[in-house]
Amino acid sequence: MATTSLGMPVKFYQVGSFAVGNRLVDPALRSVQSGQERANALTSGHRACQGCGEALGARYVLDAAMRASQGRMVTVNATGCLEVFSTPYPETSWRVAWLHSLFGNAPAVATGVAAGLRALGRDDVTVVAQGGDGGTVDIGFGALSGMFERNDDVLYVCYDNGGYMNTGIQRSGATPPAARTMTTQAVGAEPGNVFGQGKDVPRIAMAHDVPYVATATVADLRDLEAKVTHAMSLRGSRYLHVLVPCPLGWGTASSDTVKVARLATESGFFPVFEAEHGVVTAVRHIRHRVPVEEYLRLQGRYAHLFRPERRDDVIARLQAIADRNIERYGLAGPVAALEVGPVGRAGALIEEGAAPGARVREV
């Protein structure tokens, strides 16, 4: 790393790449979200709850996809909050070409759109499909697996808020253990959702050997945008799994949406990584590691772990999940002591002057 006479980094940008924007870096390296010209794919007036992580995540993803595709993009949307809060007939918040399918068939519909475009010779138009975790890991799972198997040319984005939120917070295959939902009440010896069940769809997607699989959260915009941009540059089936906190379903303050997502990654409970053709290629290292308890404490869905009495046994099992992630993905790896520029995908640091999304080196 280039340093000054006193050993300080030559490039140091105050907020590094953590904040949405940074007036000190080259405009070409700035985030999509910081631009006045961003697409605002999901515009104001939608009916999402205050502080909705899914609404935020969808705008982050689609704005980046719009920039990457220069606006030539078709979106297919499964039923779920994202569809219901954005498009109550005859009104819509979408400012992209957008198609609503059913709860369970967005991957199949997207496959069809891709096939139709191919038949029309429109290889300049890309297809992005999106759905909630219920639509993705549960009811739409067969269609998704088929899409992966055929390597259909679709970027599929799952917004994981850990439950069927639209219909009133029921458990899904992505609900974490011990979380309370309407169908996993905080009663009995093992309150909340059971341990040992559920589906890790990013890893299942990797097992399909698709070109690209990545996870991300709404707490790390630069990482998310870089992943969308990279995914949009590839063809075939690509899968992006985005953690989007839900203030209503998680029992969090509406102002804590980004914070709680950040704690999910900083505790290791939600691993952020990317994989190509079934192999993990990069991970986002933890910056300031925290015990999983810090993540749990903010959430009403885990309140029973602290009241009326503390459930250290359950907290320890959740901590074990985080520890296992940290081990499996090497999340505790070298943490950049000095952030010198916008972070590319999964924490790779790029220097000023490097192309957006370029992966350079670790400090």
Added chain:
Amino acid sequence: MDKPFAITLDVGSSLANHTGAWRVERPVYVELEPPCAHACPAGENPQRWLYAAEEGAYEQAWRRLVEANPFPAVMGRVCYHPCQTACNRGFLDEAVGINAVERFLGDLAIERGWALPVPEVTSGRRVLVVGAGPTGLSAAYHLRRLGHDVTVRDAQTAPGGMMRYGIPAYRLPRTVLDAEIDRLVATGVHLELGARVGDVLDAEREGFDAALLAVGAQLGKRAYVPAGEAARVLDAVTMLHDVAEGEAPHLGRRVVVYGGGNTAVDAARTAKRLGATDSVIVYRRTRDRMPAHDSEVAEAIEEGVRVTWLSTIRHASAGRVLIERMVLDETGFPQPTGELEELEADSLVLALGQETDLSLVEGVPGVSVVDGVIEVDDDLMTGRPGLFAGGDVVPAERTVTVGIGHGTRAARAIHAWLGRADVRPGVAPDADTAADVGTASDVGAAPDDGVGSGGDEGAEPGQLGAHPLTGAQVPGADAAGNPPVATFDQLNPWYFADAPHAVRPRLEHARRTSGFEEVVQGLDVTTAQYEARRCMSCGSCFECDNCYGVCPDNAVTKLGPGARFRFDYDYCKGCGLCVQECPSGSILMVPEVP
């Protein structure tokens, strides 16, 4: 219109749906006072100029700085930087090196020859400033900026006061001091040197409309130390003065300095440089109670100065002093033990504080002197109308920084005083005739260059309570409109990249004691910029775009570089995410008022 099968309504945008109606609290952009600015006795707002320096706009940064303080290169060397003590970054890792960046800007300005604006004399008023120390020069500078005709008189042959005759050259090179004073005088100040003012009333009779006493504290305190006839005893102020004049006094090889303040440390370090093999400070308490600045004590010890703690001097004779050991009682007060010890000493330097020579106000009606200093009101005016005083002659902490701040305040107060219709020195004006004139806040309100958004566009420092762009009053502002100070817990430190403080290089030891070369070196340009970028912009938007980014409702409008942001209350649901994720604490949530 033909619609597809089963479709009866036109497609509409959700923009018709004003979700702002859900809100019970609303976010508002605020401009809080940064702790650094709150703590600076010279009235600087470091955040404002650091902001420009972060972008590499050094001249702009310097111009913002000198709106308050015309001595950045001096300050960057001698200020004890209370701003850094207050800096919120200290809670994260280490305080921002504000002082080092200030020096960098000051040195760059000298190197590049940047000049201060030369204002016209527009008021037709003449002001006399007695004393060309930091207090008097700062007042002269601000009075010039306010359009007055200013004369500064000093008894010495060169200006600067204790900056020249007290602070040694290894801490403040005279080329730097000269450059900054010359630049200030060039704004049209009439400087009269070798011009001791014997009686301030005489001066008043020359037709000045107001006068400021900034004569400092020039006399070394004469505490009684019994001494034999052959003992060589001198006071530190005189000794340092003589060294500054190039007349190094004869001290001998073994020098004992008595006292625990900065002057004592400077005297001991100077003695080393004059060739003393032993330079010993005798102080009656312990190091943690020593009033001298810790970094200077550390530097002195590095240079070989020794300190004998918990000791007082009982007697001085030729070649030796007798010291008595002390112990601290429960209240921390030193008590004698009766245990005596001898120290070899060719000379004894007394550094027991300074006193003021106030003969020039003797018998002046209305002026009251208590405990050797002049009594003043909140406007720094003495009991005699039109006669002001500041710096070391009034009860306050005695530092260059406080002096500069007093100069600024006195200039504002004099300006307000001169704006009255019937101003006559020595006569209290009739309150009814007070005209509506420029006030204190005019100082420093020179038009800014308008780049960036350090929170100053159109705003005057005295009006910090109002948001610079919207003009809205900041919640929690005091009666005078001053906004609350931004505390660390209002920030979101996650966003600030980890970055340790850049330490200023120091001269190697060997070269330190052999001469008066400057000990602490400056930062190079990249390091200065790095250090500036460590600022967290407490309580002031620095356009990180977080609020614009994190709003799930797209209810923040980005107005473009320098123009910051606006909430779109038609759609803001009041979730508070923007408030939570604002790194600088520049957004507050306030109750929605029906």
